[in-house]
Amino acid sequence: MEHSSSAMLEVAGLSCSRDDRLLFSGLSFGLRPGQVLLLEGSNGSGKTTLLRILCGFREADGGEIFWAGRRIAESRYFADMAYVGHADGTKKELTVLENLRFALALGHPGQYSIDLALQKVRLSGYDDSPVQSLSAGQKRRLSLARLLVTHSILWILDEPFTSLDKQGIELIETLMDEHAKNGGMVILTSHHDLTFPHLGLQRIHLDSCP
Numbered sequence: 001m002e003h004s005s006s007a008m009l010e011v012a013g014l015s016c017s018r019d020d021r022l023l024f025s026g027l028s029f030g031l032r033p034g035q036v037l038l039l040e041g042s043n044g045s046g047k048t049t050l051l052r053i054l055c056g057f058r059e060a061d062g063g064e065i066f067w068a069g070r071r072i073a074e075s076r077y078f079a080d081m082a083y084v085g086h087a088d089g090t091k092k093e094l095t096v097l098e099n100l101r102f103a104l105a106l107g108h109p110g111q112y113s114i115d116l117a118l119q120k121v122r123l124s125g126y127d128d129s130p131v132q133s134l135s136a137g138q139k140r141r142l143s144l145a146r147l148l149v150t151h152s153i154l155w156i157l158d159e160p161f162t163s164l165d166k167q168g169i170e171l172i173e174t175l176m177d178e179h180a181k182n183g184g185m186v187i188l189t190s191h192h193d194l195t196f197p198h199l200g201l202q203r204i205h206l207d208s209c210p
């Protein structure tokens, strides 16, 4: 099915209930290259659930999601999108380097080499460390390096600031800004406001949906 919109990602009339509790319905928004969308809402309002629907891990009860005018299942969406969730998506028994090589083998090369990405997230020198020996914040930095070594247009980030120190928070904001300026898109959840003046920042507050 073709869908005509100027947005690259178009969410149309999405609804979802869990345990007979309506989380959202008729949720519609569009995202264009260069835009960042911040999903806000209180605990249990459905932010993670919405992200999991956007990642294809969960079916919505109603509505459609389009990527470049096509239903996501009929598009390049899953090749163009990268998700960093609560679990970080790293393999704990592998080393930092092995994790990044693994990510690269599954995706297309991104803007950064592995060395540069490790420098960027300040994990240089940890190449041969097993992930299970890293701190929570270092694991989060590794999951960001994964985003940098592979090419994806849409980053979907669930609470990316968790476990990060002040410098780590600034790093994510800088990376998101660079990604958006390069024509990428970001959807993130956060209980903290962004401190960076992202151009094209959109907000959706799930407590006010429906």
Ligand SMILES: Nc1ncnc2c1ncn2[C@@H]1O[C@H](COP(=O)(O)OP(=O)(O)OP(=O)(O)O)[C@@H](O)[C@H]1O
Binding pocket: 018, 019, 021, 023, 041, 042, 043, 044, 045, 046, 047, 048, 049, 050
């Ligand atoms: N595994 C699950 N099984 C059943 N219900 C769940 C499950 N996970 C979440 N829920 C319910 O779905 C609703 C939305 O949860 P969700 O995790 O999407 O909220 P959230 O906005 O991300 O919350 P938080 O800010 O606490 O991370 C909540 O009412 C929660 O109880």
